[in-house]
Amino acid sequence: MRTRFAPSPTGPLHLGHAYSVLLAHDMAQAAGGTFLLRIEDIDQSRARPEWEALIYEDLRWLGLDWEAPVMRQSERLPAYRAALETLWSRGLLYPCSCTRRDIQDAVSAPQEGAEPSVGPDGLVYPGTCRPEAPPQGPMPDRAVLRLDMARALSVLDAPLRHEETGRGPGGETGQIAIPGDSLLRAAGDVVLARRDMGTSYHLSVVVDDAEQRVSHVVRGEDLFEATPIHVLLQRLLGFTSPIYHHHRLIRDAAGKRLAKRDDARAIRTYRDEGLTPADIRAKVGL
Known part of the structure; x- marks a missing residue:
């Protein structure tokens, strides 16, 4: 362990x-x-x-x-860059120029009364910058890069699931299935590289857990909703998923x-x- x-x-x-x-x-x-x-x-x-x-x-x-x-x-910025290059080469990333205000305005526009979706990173991105086809050429430097969630899910060869020994907000434990449609709806095209960091929490935590050979991730239940994103990235990058133990909050x-x-x-x-x-x-x- x-x-x-x-x-x-x-x-x-x-x-x-x-x-x-x-x-x-x-x-x-x-x-x-x-x-x-x-x-x-x-x-x-x-x-x-x-x-x-x-x-x-x-x-x-x-x-x-x-x-x-x-x-x-x-x-460890070179390690994060290498992971991003892998995802870019597979056509799973795209640059995004939207500001927080742009996203707020887009999701607040009248859409037949639909309530904006909120995920682990806040408002779920509406896909404004998502291209119809994967971007060509070298990966841009100092750019915001998003994961094309639908495309990423389409390349999987088996359903996603993670092993939980703690508890989710609803008391979940054991082998927990991660439906692709729920990831699309609840997380959307998450940011994997920020302009001022060259990475993001989701990417760096996955790369670092793999590098440190972490077998059990122990963290608060407030991060339970981020776990499906991390399991997906682990699968895309060829990493073994650790066992997760989400605990109660103080x-x-x-x-x-x-x-x-x-x-x-x-x-x-x-x-x-x-x-x-x-x-x-x-x-x-x-």
Whole structure:
């Protein structure tokens, strides 16, 4: 078993992160496996060295250790480019020039009373820039690239499914089928490369999990809807899909999911107040 924790250095870790990382660490330890750490810092406009340093400090305070060296996404742009080139060569990507406002306007236009679809990335892209035939020539640099979802599904040689040992929002577990029509409707042509990053969360997480040979992805149930996208990309890129374990979310007294801006529940704050790692485990129900 190889599990991982993959935080973004854009703020302090909170109790929700503590639950996720402790669960991933404990699962690997119980199975005699390996726990990995990955720093997801592709968004260099928001990533800060001081937040990354605090991640290491908080995790060591919790008593965790991980395999070295730590993978940092900002150092892996060539790997993401290679994956994009593979998809481009198969005619599965196309450039998109739409702004967020363009998409909002397109999906808000009267369409016989249909409500706009919302997926893991927000409003489902209406296909404004999607070409009738795959683009020819070299893949453009510094461009927004979208996956042609319908074309990608058409090249599969078997139905999509993923193995779930945790729980989906509806309590799903076991072998979960991923119908192609639901991916088209609920995700659409997702962005795989952003102009300012050269990649996206969906692409980088799939490429990195494969590189680190992650066998079990442990993460919050808020990412359950993104899993079909990742399983599809794994199939298209020839990667083995890991087993997924989506866990419950840690919420505040009002039932709201914790966010990095909620410093009152930051691990650092509890440390400063004199709590112990055992106290943190108790707070998150471990």
